[in-house]
Amino acid sequence: MTDFNYDRIKSDLNRDEILNRMHDTLSDFRYTHCLRVEKVCRGLAAEYDGDVERAGLAGLLHDYAKERSDQEFIDVIKNKNLDPELLKYNNAIWHGIVGAEIIKDELGIYDEDVLNAVRRHTVGATKMTQVDKCVFVGDFIEPQRDFPGIKEARKYAEKSLDAAVAFELKHSVQHLVTKNRAIYPATFVSYNYWIKKGEL
Amino acid sequence: MTDFNYDRIKSDLNRDEILNRMHDTLSDFRYTHCLRVEKVCRGLAAEYDGDVERAGLAGLLHDYAKERSDQEFIDVIKNKNLDPELLKYNNAIWHGIVGAEIIKDELGIYDEDVLNAVRRHTVGATKMTQVDKCVFVGDFIEPQRDFPGIKEARKYAEKSLDAAVAFELKHSVQHLVTKNRAIYPATFVSYNYWIKKGEL
Numbered sequence: 001m002t003d004f005n006y007d008r009i010k011s012d013l014n015r016d017e018i019l020n021r022m023h024d025t026l027s028d029f030r031y032t033h034c035l036r037v038e039k040v041c042r043g044l045a046a047e048y049d050g051d052v053e054r055a056g057l058a059g060l061l062h063d064y065a066k067e068r069s070d071q072e073f074i075d076v077i078k079n080k081n082l083d084p085e086l087l088k089y090n091n092a093i094w095h096g097i098v099g100a101e102i103i104k105d106e107l108g109i110y111d112e113d114v115l116n117a118v119r120r121h122t123v124g125a126t127k128m129t130q131v132d133k134c135v136f137v138g139d140f141i142e143p144q145r146d147f148p149g150i151k152e153a154r155k156y157a158e159k160s161l162d163a164a165v166a167f168e169l170k171h172s173v174q175h176l177v178t179k180n181r182a183i184y185p186a187t188f189v190s191y192n193y194w195i196k197k198g199e200l
Numbered sequence: 201m202t203d204f205n206y207d208r209i210k211s212d213l214n215r216d217e218i219l220n221r222m223h224d225t226l227s228d229f230r231y232t233h234c235l236r237v238e239k240v241c242r243g244l245a246a247e248y249d250g251d252v253e254r255a256g257l258a259g260l261l262h263d264y265a266k267e268r269s270d271q272e273f274i275d276v277i278k279n280k281n282l283d284p285e286l287l288k289y290n291n292a293i294w295h296g297i298v299g300a301e302i303i304k305d306e307l308g309i310y311d312e313d314v315l316n317a318v319r320r321h322t323v324g325a326t327k328m329t330q331v332d333k334c335v336f337v338g339d340f341i342e343p344q345r346d347f348p349g350i351k352e353a354r355k356y357a358e359k360s361l362d363a364a365v366a367f368e369l370k371h372s373v374q375h376l377v378t379k380n381r382a383i384y385p386a387t388f389v390s391y392n393y394w395i396k397k398g399e400l
Contacts, residue, residue: 170377177373180400182392183383192382200380 006053012108018060021107026067033142034060041138048161050130051113058117058135061109065099066091073098093184096122124169124190130161137164140171156200163199170195206253212308218260221307226267233342234260241338248361250330251313258317258335261309265299266291273298293384296322324369324390330361337364340371356400363399370395 004015013021022031041059045052065073073094077086080101086094100115109115117135120128124136141154141164149171157164169191176183183191204215213221222231241259245252265273273294277286280301286294300315309315317335320328324336341354341364349371357364369391376383383391 170380173377173383174374177370177377177391177395180370180395180398182396183373183388185388188383188385188388191377195377195380196382198380 004053004056006057009053009057009114010110011057015057015060018107022060022064026063030063030066033144034063036142036144037062037135037138040142041134044134044138044157044161045130048130048134050134054111054113055117055131055134055138057109057111058114058121058131059138061103061107061114062118062121062135062139063095063099064107064118065102066095068095068099068102070094072102076101089184092122093186096120123172123184123186124165124194125186126189126193128165133161133165137161137168140164140168160199162194162197166194166197166199170200204253204256206257209253209257209314210310211257215257215260218307222260222264226263230263230266233344234263236342236344237262237335237338240342241334244334244338244357244361245330248330248334250334254311254313254331255317255334255338257309257311258314258321258331259338261303261307261314262318262321262335262339263295263299264307264318265302266295268295268299268302270294272302276301289384292322293386296320323372323384323386324365324394325386326389326393328365333361333365337361337368340364340368360399362394362397366394366397366399370400 006015011018022034026034038056038060042052042056044050045055070091073091074087076082076098077084077094082098082101086097097119100118103109103118104115113129113131116129117131120132121135121139125132128136137157141150141157153164153167153171156167169187172187173183173191176187206215211218222234226234238256238260242252242256244250245255270291273291274287276282276298277284277294282298282301286297297319300318303309303318304315313329313331316329317332320332321335321339325332328336337357341350341357353364353367353371356367369387372387373383373391376387
């Protein structure tokens, strides 16, 4: 059985209290997704010598704010004086970057390693910590995920965390382009960085 | 039979003199490609109410410098004080942007509408003139081109020049990503701009 020990992580709430909050504010679908991602992140961190507790907590919380209204995100961006560029985007970007602020405010979690992994879980980054990578990949390959390429994604995740990050970014860009959608600037920067590492 | 009339275009050489230079400095394969692109560009410009002579001349010249050595491009970038950022790239980018300088210097063609279309033919741009678009698309769909998607590209070119530009950028990004290659920043900017216009 898994033991959770958040002693090293600055948080006003313990895991059960966090779960209660999440259960109250998320659909069942997303709540159970978050629990699955938590578990995968802990596994990845254990396998790749990362911080199991931080990776797990960030995995649990990565979609904490995903079901908030656009207006709530806009209010947070304005009230907390976040980069006004963010106003041009939408939930897909907001629930990570702005979501980290909501997590800080509502749950009293101030650990920047955890918050950064939440911020970066949608578009990645050039500098990613082991915790960032675990959450980025864990969200993509959790057991209920099913899409063309999922087998390859899981295979990469067993081989190398960096390869799995590169594959996920490649898959994201391909998905956006196939759907005739714009590529987020941050996704473009992450994609170029990770594809150049030559892990695929 | 096509009449060529470059009277409005500032150039030290006439078309026959340009053809002689190209024949001397390009492989047969590329020389005939340039002639085919010239023809397609003239047709597109005629159809879409563009400048037939400028589109044709830019189409003819678009690959003028493509077979030069990397060292020659690097020397031009340094000697002409072009953006040092260019040194990070390769022939794919150089033969357009740096190629325009070589065309200016060797052929005495100073018409910026023609030169810009050469500069932009590989990666496109957000602001593209009708001449730019004709060359960008003409290079992609000339009769000898054969790749998955060519039929769709030609269909778009019959429907709308803007749609053909968007499709070509989408195709370019897909090609790069499938090959695990980085996306040029300019290609990314062009892609996002044209895809958002919603022509596809």
